[in-house]
Amino acid sequence: MKSRAFLPFWVLLWLCWLCASAVAAGLALEAPSRTAKGDAFLARAVSEKPVHTFRFHWQGKSFPVQAVHAEGLWQGLVLLPVDLDAKEGKGRLSVTCVGEERQNPERVGRDIVFFEKKRPVQRLTVDKKYVSPPADQLERIRADREKVRAAMADHLPQRHWSLPFARPVPGGVSSLFGVRRVFNGQPRGTHRGLDLRAAEGVPVTACADGRVVLTDDLYFSGNAVYLHHGEGVFTAYLHLSEISVQKGDMVRQGQMIGRVGATGRVTGPHLHLSLLVQGVSVDPQPFLAPAPGPTEQ
Template identity: 40%
Template sequence: MRRVAVLFILGFFWPALAFGQGYMARLLHHPVPGGVAVVPLGAGDAAPRAFLGKDRVMVLRDSDGQWIAVVGIDLKTGTGRQALRVEGGTQGDRSFQVGGKQYKSQHITLKNKSQVNPDPEQVRRYEREYKEQIDAYRRFRDAGPSNVSLDRPVNGRLSSPFGLRRFFNGQERNPHSGLDFAVPAGTPVKAPADGVVTIVADYFFNGKTVFIDHGQGFITMYCHLSAFQVHEGQPVRRGDVIGKVGATGRATGPHLHWNVSLNNARVDPAIFINAFQP
């Protein structure tokens, strides 16, 4: 009996052992549009380098000692196979499968009509600001993040989830690229991991905004703030207050809009706080 029991236990755990899944793989692997794929890269002393298209991908050593690629999947990605180019190591290139996911719709009414249909000067301003943000998202520092299981930047109710199809005054716009927290104005916003502040700016749509670079293409953004408590280039530690919640920019009331980006793909922040809904 004892031997049968031991074999049952080994059989129960064998799939995890066979695939070599460590803690980060189990936490982060949700390979859908707007999700994250964790791709095993094998063991070895030196970290390999991985690329999805032209964008370099985060590579970490997981709790089981294996190297893994942590790949952000853009919301516009279709279902099917995606190729990952790997440099270094002896395992060769990799691929992963992207599954499907349906996102809900959200209809918002704005009194400020220019935030639905900006005039030409406002469009030029937005284009400048958009380029500045994309440049920040594309940066890749070799230093790895202090943690990928993130703290919530504020404690409060999750309101608008990631990926919503958004309609402003009846007109469809880009899907919701972050996660919203419904919290009062003035609530302190805290860094969920160590990093370097790369943007402190007041944007047309995002309002007062802070970007933090956590390393290896892992970037977080905080929007609609009422006040800043950091400056560009400042190192921050996990738990440091970076600003306060507000309703600046395109917002109907006080809340925090929080983005997470990997390899220049905006992904669901809920994955990193163990709140992902399949």
């Protein structure tokens, strides 16, 4: 009789432990089940228990995100990229968290399937120095790349961005992200940004709050402004005629940062907008507020 009573007691304890772990595991992860190569996606972690920092794990890297307490839950939002040239057909996203009551982080995860979008070919004619740069410019081009790399290493752990991003100019799209470019008959890679219609001199405004991390005249990009919106989300505004901010400035969404121009490798005045998420160029279009009027294509 004694042993029969003893057994249910331990079963009960075991059940209690199971229940406790289910409560402690009150951690949820929201993310899309499919994402196009070349797009970024939004992932959200939600915890019922206090959390200081969520850590999202994606494609071999870990991205810490400060938790925000709202409506009785701790939440963390992150934008994560899928490279346009991703070889894999899917990725595994997971999240862990470290909080006051969590010494042993739990992990929840899900698979995200990658799919291809159609990427048309675009033929353009530009000054031949932008197709085959002269030898004396190669060092400058290398130095430009290094400046951009250094700017992208900026550390801004608070999220200053929110969606959608404000349009930097009112005009619609003139060239899509991911278009394969042929300059003067020679293939020159892929267009890793979004071209927006705008006349020379039109004010260019910040897509979101952030910090100016680079302003310079770059060989291919012309006059360029790079902004960091926090947690690894950057935007870049290229081919400007004029730059009206300085490195280190904090800017607000909608604040003027320069004017549209035709500097660098261009066929005419327009704004090239890049969105760089965790170091990867992705399509800005899905995150932009809709264009006013009938100019959007």
